[in-house]
Amino acid sequence: MNTLQRHRALSRIWASDSGWKRWFTTVNHTDLGRMFLAVAVLFFIIGGILAMLIRAQLASPRSAFIGPEHYNQIFTMHGTIMMFLFAIPLFEGLAVYLLPKLLGTRDLAFPRLTAFGFWCYVFGGSMMIFSLLAGMAPDSGWFMYPPLSSTIAAQGINSDFWLIGITFVEISAISAAVEICVTILRYRAVGMSLSRMPIFAWYALVTAVMILTGFPPLILGSILLELERAFDMPFFQVAAGGDALLWQHLFWLFGHPEVYIIFLPAAGAISTILPVMARTRLMGYGWIVAAAVSLGVLSFGLWVHHMFTTGIPHMGLAFFSAASTLVAVPTAVQLFAWIGTLWQGRPDMRLPMLWLLAFFATFVIGGLTGVMVAIVPFDWQAHDTYFIVAHLHYVLVGGFVFPMLAALYYWLPHFVGRKTYFNLGNTAFWLVFTGFHGTFLLLHWAGLLGMRRRIDSYAPGQGWELINLFASVSSFVMAIGFALVLIDVVVNAAVAVRGSRDPWHAGTLEWAMPTPPAPYNFASIPTVASRDPLYDTPDLPVRIARGEGYLGDCARERRETLCVDVATGAPRHITVFPGNTALPALMSAVTGLFFLGMLVKAYWLVPLSALGVICCAMVWVWSLSPKQAEGALHAGHGLALTTAAEVADPPGWWGSLFLLLADGTFFGSLLFGYAFLWTIAPNWPPPAYVEAGLWPLLCLGAGAVLTLAGARVATLSGSALEATGLLALGAGATLILARAPDPTAHAYDATIWVLMGYALVHVLIALLMTGVLSMRRLASHPAVTTTGAARIVRLWSDYAVAVALITFAAAALPGVLA
Amino acid sequence: MRSLLRLALPLTLWLACFSAVYGLAGLLCSSRWSPVADDTTRLTLLALAAMAAVVLQAGLVLALRSPRWQDPDTTLRRASLVLAVAALVSTIWTLLPPLLTTHSCDTGEQAHLPEIR
Numbered sequence: 055m056n057t058l059q060r061h062r063a064l065s066r067i068w069a070s071d072s073g074w075k076r077w078f079t080t081v082n083h084t085d086l087g088r089m090f091l092a093v094a095v096l097f098f099i100i101g102g103i104l105a106m107l108i109r110a111q112l113a114s115p116r117s118a119f120i121g122p123e124h125y126n127q128i129f130t131m132h133g134t135i136m137m138f139l140f141a142i143p144l145f146e147g148l149a150v151y152l153l154p155k156l157l158g159t160r161d162l163a164f165p166r167l168t169a170f171g172f173w174c175y176v177f178g179g180s181m182m183i184f185s186l187l188a189g190m191a192p193d194s195g196w197f198m199y200p201p202l203s204s205t206i207a208a209q210g211i212n213s214d215f216w217l218i219g220i221t222f223v224e225i226s227a228i229s230a231a232v233e234i235c236v237t238i239l240r241y242r243a244v245g246m247s248l249s250r251m252p253i254f255a256w257y258a259l260v261t262a263v264m265i266l267t268g269f270p271p272l273i274l275g276s277i278l279l280e281l282e283r284a285f286d287m288p289f290f291q292v293a294a295g296g297d298a299l300l301w302q303h304l305f306w307l308f309g310h311p312e313v314y315i316i317f318l319p320a321a322g323a324i325s326t327i328l329p330v331m332a333r334t335r336l337m338g339y340g341w342i343v344a345a346a347v348s349l350g351v352l353s354f355g356l357w358v359h360h361m362f363t364t365g366i367p368h369m370g371l372a373f374f375s376a377a378s379t380l381v382a383v384p385t386a387v388q389l390f391a392w393i394g395t396l397w398q399g400r401p402d403m404r405l406p407m408l409w410l411l412a413f414f415a416t417f418v419i420g421g422l423t424g425v426m427v428a429i430v431p432f433d434w435q436a437h438d439t440y441f442i443v444a445h446l447h448y449v450l451v452g453g454f455v456f457p458m459l460a461a462l463y464y465w466l467p468h469f470v471g472r473k474t475y476f477n478l479g480n481t482a483f484w485l486v487f488t489g490f491h492g493t494f495l496l497l498h499w500a501g502l503l504g505m506r507r508r509i510d511s512y513a514p515g516q517g518w519e520l521i522n523l524f525a526s527v528s529s530f531v532m533a534i535g536f537a538l539v540l541i542d543v544v545v546n547a548a549v550a551v552r553g554s555r556d557p558w559h560a561g562t563l564e565w566a567m568p569t570p571p572a573p574y575n576f577a578s579i580p581t582v583a584s585r586d587p588l589y590d591t592p593d594l595p596v597r598i599a600r601g602e603g604y605l606g607d608c609a610r611e612r613r614e615t616l617c618v619d620v621a622t623g624a625p626r627h628i629t630v631f632p633g634n635t636a637l638p639a640l641m642s643a644v645t646g647l648f649f650l651g652m653l654v655k656a657y658w659l660v661p662l663s664a665l666g667v668i669c670c671a672m673v674w675v676w677s678l679s680p681k682q683a684e685g686a687l688h689a690g691h692g693l694a695l696t697t698a699a700e701v702a703d704p705p706g707w708w709g710s711l712f713l714l715l716a717d718g719t720f721f722g723s724l725l726f727g728y729a730f731l732w733t734i735a736p737n738w739p740p741p742a743y744v745e746a747g748l749w750p751l752l753c754l755g756a757g758a759v760l761t762l763a764g765a766r767v768a769t770l771s772g773s774a775l776e777a778t779g780l781l782a783l784g785a786g787a788t789l790i791l792a793r794a795p796d797p798t799a800h801a802y803d804a805t806i807w808v809l810m811g812y813a814l815v816h817v818l819i820a821l822l823m824t825g826v827l828s829m830r831r832l833a834s835h836p837a838v839t840t841t842g843a844a845r846i847v848r849l850w851s852d853y854a855v856a857v858a859l860i861t862f863a864a865a866a867l868p869g870v871l872a
Numbered sequence: 873m874r875s876l877l878r879l880a881l882p883l884t885l886w887l888a889c890f891s892a893v894y895g896l897a898g899l900l901c902s903s904r905w906s907p908v909a910d911d912t913t914r915l916t917l918l919a920l921a922a923m924a925a926v927v928l929q930a931g932l933v934l935a936l937r938s939p940r941w942q943d944p945d946t947t948l949r950r951a952s953l954v955l956a957v958a959a960l961v962s963t964i965w966t967l968l969p970p971l972l973t974t975h976s977c978d979t980g981e982q983a984h985l986p987e988i989r
Contacts, residue, residue, distance in 0.1 A: 621874070733898055
């Protein structure tokens with residue numbers, strides 16, 4: 055088979071459907087990455103228009119341009135869109151498009167999950183935009199503090215749109231994060247050990263783990279607040295043993311890592327682009343990896359610095375102030391590594407480099423004002439003023455938008471296969487850069503002069519008029535700059551001349567393919583021996599195209615790629631990817647009905663759509679289950695490997711592990727919330743504690759033993775034992791629920807209901823998984839193809855047992871202590 | 873996976889210690905659950921917890937230096953050691969407040985905010 059024949063054969067195997075169907079059935083990461091990026095840009099435009107409305111309103115004192123009711127919706131949606139519908143999805147889109155290409159593989163670990171996440175994002179985001187157009191948008195600020203967002207102060211459907219819409223969108227983030235972790239750890243070029251991974255992959259890995267551990271507290275908070283709004287369960291109402299401060303803890307447990315979830319991918323792009331533009335190699339790779347990991351973990355110890363004015367004890371203030379100053383160190387390590395890289399190279403001042411320099415100038419200012427607000431006395435002065443607005447825009451625009459614009463211009467030739475030809479981008483750069491600083495630099499002073507954030511108008515004579523007028527004019531200059539960027543990209547994509555394969559002379563694998571990329575990425579899976587394989591093996595692209603790598607023979611006529619060892623990158627097995635299907639789009643639409651039912655209070659729709667989601671999931675899993683064993687298959691270079699379906703640690707096991715990390719964080723946050731209310735909240739103890747009794751204890755004990763034992767017997771009778779155990783666990787949790795008081799009476803009662811509900815959901819998940827495994831055994835699927843599946847089920851069963859026992863202990867403990 | 877654990881463990885341990893000491897501080901300051909009432913006992917307990925955390929982190933640095941536990945890959949070995957030292961320094965830095973703060977349960981609201989307003 056020659057190169058052209060191989061290209062044609064692989065294109066036929068990997069191609070998405072043609073025509074309009076392609077939009078709904080594609081599971082290809084290149085398609086979905088582009089779709090993610092396009093939708094994120096659309097949301098950025100909407101968020102930008104809202105920002106312009108805000109600046110138009112604030113340009114002059116006592117402006118009557120927008121009334122307070124609409125102004126509240128506009129600033130809330132501006133923040134919400136930019137954080138949840140633009141920044142995170144843009145990272146997801148970039149990672150979805152780029153990671154397999156950087157890592158030297160053909161697709162992401164779970165192509166259907168990529169599509170499912172994308173459609174959840176589209177449907178959830180559309181829900182939010184609909185609320186804006188209908189004049190029912192959330193209006194309590196993007197952090198939705200109760201009681202402003204609870205039924206006490208917001209009785210309409212506005213807050214529900216936020217709580218339900220954002221939770222829906224976060225399914226997309228969690229899906230993408232699981233996908234990214236498994237792909238980075240298991241799907242790489244042969245020989246790409248962890249220390250040879252492209253630096254962007256390290257950043258993406260840290261970011262993905264942060265999403266898995268950062269988002270669950272917010273999902274929990276959103277669920278609790280929605281339960282309070284819909285069913286009067288008083289988690290945040292002081293009169294009934296709740297505490298509004300609990301929301302702030304849950305929100306900022308997410309909200310502060312969120313800043314680094316946004317910054318780290320941008321830092322990954324900087325670390326990738328900067329050495330290429332400086333015509334050198336990255337200085338301090340190991341230090342940068344350590345700094346990224348440090349930043350990722352340290353960011354989880356800072357959340358209270360958003361709450362310095364809530365009246366927490368002195369020691370708490372000192373504690374979190376110390377942690378907040380600490381985070382400057384790994385950030386500085388990265389900055390110095392980048393400056394060192396620039397110093398050792400010869401920077402080429404083209405457009406990506408200009409955006410990187412804009413990043414340096416802007417982000418350093420944002421970082422330094424960040425250290426200022428980490429100091430408690432200063433924060434007390436500046437809290438909730440325009441100083442904070444200016445600071446956060448310097449961090450987020452300087453630390454995310456500017457590097458992403460560098461990334462856009464750097465990878466544009468890859469996206470479209472054309473040279474950057476027109477010079478509109480330079481004009482756009484100067485308009486955005488000067489417009490941005492014109493807008494936000496002086497707003498620091500407005501804040502120090504006492505201008506509070508979120509005010510819809512102000513009286514003249516406070517020294518704010520000129521600053522605001524100048525900021526508003528500058529913001530329109532910036533908006534014109536962004537519009538020019540958009541025009542530049544569209545014009546270049548449409549009419550510029552065809553470009554060469556590696557226009558920047560970069561060393562990473564994404565440039566080892568023709569551009570725009572073919573749907574299969576690599577005609578054969580390459581072997582690499584360094585971090586910049588194209589520098590060390592300049593003829594690698596040709597060798598890949600000739601099929602000299604692994605899996606270059608496409609005789610099996612299906613989508614295949616290699617799974618490698620986590621640490622060394624040695625080939626371990628062959629993964630067979632699924633073909634095009636509308637199932638992910640359908641499943642996310644049914645998931646949307648679940649959320650819609652909650653939103654419009656059509657509760658009959660909720661169980662029906664939940665059943666629909668379960669049916670879709672069953673079809674999904676069953677269609678991916680192999681019906682027969684294939685044994686060792688030829689992978690190239692004399693290597694014979696089994697498929698991932700016949701190993702003990704298939705990608706699904708890894709995916710479950712990371713999903714359980716998110717799930718466990720959710721559960722941990724729930725226990726934290728419970729402990730917080732128990733310890734701090736006023737109006738405790740509740741009228742009565744739940745009395746667990748003997749029967750629930752017996753059910754849980756027997757259930758735990760049977761489940762754990764059954765999950766370890768790899769036969770049909772083992773599955774039956776496991777199912778019996780799970781049913782006993784469910785019965786135990788239901789008995790406790792039957793003894794629990796009315797959940798609307800006190801926050802304690804409401805928490806017991808949520809704890810038991812959580813345990814029951816996990817028992818149900820494990821039961822469904824055990825059911826599917828039993829059906830596969832009944833259908834005589836060979837034992838070797840169910841080994842991995844059985845380990846996945848065991849993981850979920852063990853987790854269900856742990857959850858059931860911990861929830862029981864948590865429910866019973868206060869009563870015992872009392 | 874072991875390489876990843878070596879990288880992730882030191883700062884995760886820092887986070888666990890940080891959360892545990894903060895949780896302990898919360899419990900000791902809670903009028904409802906606190907077994908002790910005076911600042912000296914409270915600070916002694918917190919200091920003991922903080923010192924235990926420092927000892928754990930120091931032990932981890934030593935373990936990651938030993939041939940038995942260190943990563944076979946040079947880059948990752950250095951990175952994990954850097955992270956272990958960073959975690960030790962972070963632990964000392966962030967847990968200093970329990971040792972240095974007097975009247976640890978006073979709130980900013982009580983002490984300062986009225987003056988600022």
